[in-house]
Each structure stands twice: as C-alpha cells, then as structure tokens.
Amino acid sequence: NEDGTRMLKMTFEDDELETINLYDLSSQLEEESLKDYSKDWENLVFTLNGKNYTWPISYNQLIEDGYSVVEKSYEEYTDDPLSCTEFMWDEDDRKYTFSVRFRKKSQDAALTDSYVEGLVFYDWGNIPNYRMELGNGIGFDSSYDDVVEKMGKPTTEGLISGGGTTYTYNATYKSEDGLRMIEFIFDSSYSVYQISIYNLEEVEV
DSSP: OTTOOOEEEEEOTTOOEEEEEHHHHHHHHHHHHHHHHHHSGGGOOEEETTEEEOSOOBHHHHHHTTEEEOTTOOEEEOSSTTEEEEEEEETTTOSOEEEEEEEOSSTTSOGGGOEEEEEEEEOOOSOTTOOEEETTSOBTTOBHHHHHHHHOSOSEEEEEEEETTEEEEEEEEEOTTSSEEEEEEEOTTSBEEEEEEEEOOOOOO
C-alpha cells in the first residue's frame, strides 16, 4: 500500500478475507507483554499521567516529558555526595509536585547527567490531569487489602509516628537483594496516599 505498511490476508472457514495490519498487531503484542511485565511489582513499572515508565529513568527523560525542578524548593543531600533529592512538577500545570532522588555520575557532575534512584508520589486530591499508579493497577484509590491482594504480604509493615499523637500505617515491599523497594503510606481509612519507589541497582553511565 502507499504508506508502506505490510499487510497480510488470511482466509477463514467462511471464505471471508480479513486484512490484518501487522504494525498494529505488533503494537498489541508489545502492549500485552508490557502488561505481563508490569504485574510483577519488582519491575517497578508505573504510569504517570498516562505515560508508562520502566527503569532505568534519566533526568533528561523527565525533562523531555514536561517536568522540571521546582526552583528554590526543598533539596536534600544524603551522606552520599552523589545522591540528592529534588522536587519536580509538570512545567505546564504546576499544581502538584513529586520528589525525585537522583544519582550523579560524579560529585561535580551536572544534574542533567544523572539518573533516578527513587520517586515519591503524593495524593493531591482531585487535581485534573494528575494520575499515578503502579503497573499492577495500585494507586491512590487503593486500599490496604487491594495492595496485599495484588502484591502479597509486605516485607515490613506497621504504624509510624507523624509527630505527637498522629500515626499512619506503612507497608514496604523489598526485593530479595534489597535493591528494589516500594513503600505505601495509608491514611486513617487505610487508603493509599503516598507511594515511594526505589531502584538502587547501579546504572552504567
């Protein structure tokens, strides 16, 4: 055909011919493969505002997807000089933020050359165009029971103090090697309101 798309004709028992677009078929198979891959929480697949993310994730990828570092915002450095955390937001919307922990190539390297080690997403309520969920469908509208049903028993769980008499419930899942982790924090009704994802596997840069 004119656009160069390969086509295949198959004859069925009723002698009707059906035309199949092989490009669409390939895309469908890739989508189904990603769904299977996403169901395993240890692959750390997540969707942010309709876009699927698989690891590794670079600083530049987030910038290309329309996110930017919030200027003059909280910035945290750990004892590790190559690791730092920044708040980011949608450059066009700016109605919500999420925190990103980056790992730089070297102590003097620019943030633009770093990759993501961790992300923390918060439930900002009914903000238009904001939705985050894991590849297995767990998101901010999920309950504790939903999480356990899809991900099994947490590695660790329990109450955590929010200061004073305030407590929230925490459930953490860790891979056997300890390098991949997802942490949920639940509100008083045991609904997810914070999701943290960490991948400490070394990335060749």
